[in-house]
Amino acid sequence: MNIIEVSLISYPEEAELIANIAAVICYSKESELEKVKQKAILKKEEYLSKIIESGHLSIIEHNIFVFHVSGVSRVLSHQLVRKRIASYSQQSQRYVNAASFSFITPKTIDELGMKEEYENKIKELFAFYTDLIEKGVPKEDARYILPNATSTQLVVSMNAHALIDFFSSRCCVRAQWEIRELANKMLNEVKKVAPVLFKKAGAFCDFYGYCPEIEKSCGRAPTLEQLKQNWKSNSK
Ligand SMILES: Cc1cc2nc3c(=O)[nH]c(=O)nc-3n(C[C@H](O)[C@H](O)[C@H](O)COP(=O)(O)OP(=O)(O)OC[C@H]3O[C@@H](n4cnc5c(N)ncnc54)[C@H](O)[C@@H]3O)c2cc1C
Structure with missing residues (x-):
């Protein structure tokens, strides 16, 4: 069974206070830090929520949330690292022998009754990988045979x-299902420790209230096109 493990290994406990401080300095003449802090401490949840909703998101950049992620495929990691505003450290296939690594089986293959065939093919690849290493091929080259x-x-x-x-x-x-599962698990973790920062976080439509898709919208939220049409007909 595929199990994605996500642990939030570090986060700033004062992330929401720091966001409030950043917001207060943006909208206040006050420059004495202690007074700014006091103002920030007294702010209600709605203050931060409204600023986040307004799109003034630089105030929530003064923090760093660190996750350990395991039980995921290289298919997932390849998609994950497309996100450039992030830092990554990934297990090396140059230095670590992958012979004992597990592999991910998509549900669709299992549901089609082809799990055994799929697993046997992958095991063959891993066996060939071990063979190459035993014959003197360096790990950094033998890994070319490893599957996604x-x-x-x-x-x-x-x-x-x-x-x-x-x-x-x-x-x-x-x-894609695997990265969606990871994203939802990460979201659950951060919601526990910074519920105001991540109050509306989720799929695009959760945060922005509409869907950016044109033809492939799931129908959960109005598309931008529908909003535009409504706006046009209401303003006639
Ligand atoms: C459903 C889906 C399908 C996808 N399919 C593919 C695919 O087929 N092939 C593929 O290659 N990728 C694909 N991607 C990846 C996607 O194109 C983005 O690279 C990835 O989601 C990272 O998003 P980002 O660029 O907004 O984030 P980041 O890389 O974190 O960038 C954040 C923001 O910084 C700005 N920025 C960063 N770099 C630049 C830059 N060089 N120039 C200008 N502005 C910049 C942009 O405003 C960007 O939104 C897919 C993503 C999704 C969600």
Whole structure:
């Protein structure tokens, strides 16, 4: 069974206070830090929520959330690292012998009754990988035969703004299932420790209230086109 493991290994406990401080300095004449802090402490949840909703997201960039992710495939990690506003450290296939690594089996293959055939093919590839290494091929070259399904582990860090953007594209039902599962697990973790920062975080439509898709919208939220049409007919 595929199990994606996600642990939030580090986060700033004061992330929401820091966001409030950043917001207060933007909108206040006050420059004495202690007074700014006091103002920030007294702010209610709605203050931060409204600023985040307004799109003033630089105030939630002064933090870093660090995750350990394992039980995922190289298919997933390849998609994950497309997110450039983030830091990554990934298990090396140059230095670590992958012979004992597990691999990911998509449900669709299992449901089609082809799990055994799929697993046997992958085991053959791993056996050939071991063979190459035993014959003296360096790990960095033998790994060329490993499939995308090979499991990997990473440490990944993002600030809250980058995470909200990541969730908006990868929690969407249109995202590929494995990265969507990872994004939803990461979202659960950050919601526990910074519920105001991530109050509306989720798929694009959760955060922005509409769907950017044109033809492939799931129908959960109005598309931008529909909003434009409504706006036009209401303003006639
Ligand atoms: C459903 C889906 C399908 C996808 N399919 C593919 C695919 O087939 N092939 C593929 O290659 N990728 C694909 N991607 C990856 C996608 O194109 C993005 O690279 C990835 O989601 C990272 O998003 P980002 O660029 O917004 O984030 P980041 O890389 O974190 O960048 C954040 C923001 O910084 C700005 N930025 C960063 N770099 C630049 C730059 N060089 N120039 C200008 N502005 C910049 C942009 O405003 C960007 O939104 C897919 C993503 C999704 C969600």
